Amino acid sequence: MPKRNAFYAQSGGVTAVINASAAGVIQTARAHRSEIGRVYAGRNGIIGALTEDLIDTSRESARAIAALMHTPGGAFGSCRYKLKSLDENRAQYERLIEVFRAHDIGYFFYNGGNDSADTCLKVSQIAQALGYPLIAVHVPKTVDNDLAVTDNCPGFGSVAKYVATSMREAAFDVASMAKTSTKVFVLEVMGRHAGWITAAVGLADDEATPIPLVLLFPEIAFDEAKFLDAVDSRTKRFGYCCVGVSEGLRNAEGKLMGEAGTKDAFGHAQLGGVGPQIAALVKDRLRYKFHWAVADYLQRAARHLASKVDLDQSYAVGKAAVELALRGQNAVMPAIVRVSDRPYRWKIGVAPLSEVANREKMLPRDYIAGDGYGITAKARAYLSPLIKGEAPPPYRDGLPQYVRLKNVAVPKKLATAFEI
């Protein structure tokens, strides 16, 4: 096989460990110099490919690439840009192939979630249709943990560890204040469609450290009276109560609670904020003092609290993607396969992209407790291993030291521009 270059791009919302996948791809490609030339990264994801704005990762030192292991965010820039279907915008796909051809790219590694798995599949199809030899491998990543086939998604374990730790810590705070002050604490977490992250908040409470929790899943329509009763009974019994609420919580009509269209002090539409809404409800109806937090990007950027398992798996899927490509496997995704719960053992398997693209893995109903406000033993068995182990970044003067790459542009070869 003649030596060809590789293209790698980050897609969609970034995570605390997506750069570990980048490190896995780049280091593994560097270890196979006889088969893979340079690894070009898309500046701002697939947009970099469309506009021929490529980054030459060979200009980065081994040390800089290694530092990606402990650096959150997307080192090459990501984007929210969904390619249309082949029928709708074939020109986009043909442009990709044009750029790939110009830079002799034989390997396409696309690091993202559901949408990008679909894009990756389509790219492999158009390459085939155009007779352009390309191996396309999807590298899984999403804090939403909703990719099909893979047991879990790189990026999720670290968010899970963050929200469980944060809720546990806040619970210790609230418990000490509850006598005369705050009795109810509300933490809003991510996960618009599936309650995986909400479920992870449930890990804050365990046998050794019981915490009175009420979880509000996007899967369970919000029932105000029942919710208030759950909070009230826990607060009366334990003196305080902690509420973990998904940003994707919906009312009985299926409408997102956070988009209930309020106006703020400036007279603007208030966006987001189901957390403060729930807190205000508790205050108004139950008269308990409350505090609320919205973790937002902090939860998915918190590299300082990343899960070691998550970090290892993120690296492993990047490495496996290159190895699969070198074995000629096209239109596939390295998937995490759970071998056992206790002790937790996992390995990397292979999933055809046709089985991954456009599917969503929802939180199983039997992971949610009967009353709808907690998690089951089954959920714990699934979630617990994913947050295991610590992998702190290096610190200097009290702050984590994260790398910024040089991100040197590859000289353009095409005369044509492309409007995105």
Place this chain on the structure above:
Amino acid sequence: MPKRNAFYAQSGGVTAVINASAAGVIQTARAHRSEIGRVYAGRNGIIGALTEDLIDTSRESARAIAALMHTPGGAFGSCRYKLKSLDENRAQYERLIEVFRAHDIGYFFYNGGNDSADTCLKVSQIAQALGYPLIAVHVPKTVDNDLAVTDNCPGFGSVAKYVATSMREAAFDVASMAKTSTKVFVLEVMGRHAGWITAAVGLADDEATPIPLVLLFPEIAFDEAKFLDAVDSRTKRFGYCCVGVSEGLRNAEGKLMGEAGTKDAFGHAQLGGVGPQIAALVKDRLRYKFHWAVADYLQRAARHLASKVDLDQSYAVGKAAVELALRGQNAVMPAIVRVSDRPYRWKIGVAPLSEVANREKMLPRDYIAGDGYGITAKARAYLSPLIKGEAPPPYRDGLPQYVRLKNVAVPKKLATAFEI
């Protein structure tokens, strides 16, 4: 000196390291068994003393007390309960002395902020007036960092480390999303009266890791047009911008922005939330996509990211309080004295409570940059040492292991109850 018991109580908002001060008091008292009998803790702070609800800390193992070093929140419960002036409610103070007399308490250690420094002083005065031999020592603690005399306040350094780290991490996230998605990120932090915590957000940005920041201090009246200009120019220049806003931000009329009286989806008054307000303003006027986070209790409970310097100092003031008491020093507070900035050196000094009580140490104006949106080199020199060093808690199965004490009640000796 006859051997007498000690009383210790936690007051006001708790911190990630207030229990380290408790450990300092208890371990040091245990090391002086010939002079100090038992250490009784107030259940829920001073309320425990007023209601004779005392906790016998001698029932806790050495291991449990050592575990306080890595446990956030207030292990004995705190309270927001300000004793009135001696004139207004002398009965409260007399009740305290009655309880102390019943349990032969000769040492009063009160762990809190401005209000409790004042209470501690008054308790020492009433004891003297009533001819009851008591040594009262205040143990400093407040995330607000606004106690007089002491160079800094235990609890603040850990919050500072948390907000600087969180903002840095979020900045890496936003920078990768900015091309097609979020360009402005807003983080709301604590500090209603003084901008110490807001200033600490400024540490996220340094020479090695520049980040385009706009800080909104409670000391600087909010100027909408000027603020939008600051955000817009940074976003245009760097592609993104991060805003750190104090919950205590005020408009030109001196009104708290977060209390601007809006209604939420339930029709209730919306409380707090200057962070989302600022974010909505950016969206409305500048049309940039945004995200916002409100760290709330997470920032002051985040023991997993505590500053080692802060932890050491929190322990040291607890230890010093007992040593001062044993030397017969009454109505004083151990204070942190800065010996040098670089290398950072500190020692424990002594402050008379009369110089601490009812004073507030505000953020000096020369810590805030000329344009009002950043911090100066002077602020950096002051703040940087306080976040130094890591002191992670033990983890099990991926989660920090925090101790809960047995908190066994001391049998009551008084027939009288006391209504609080």
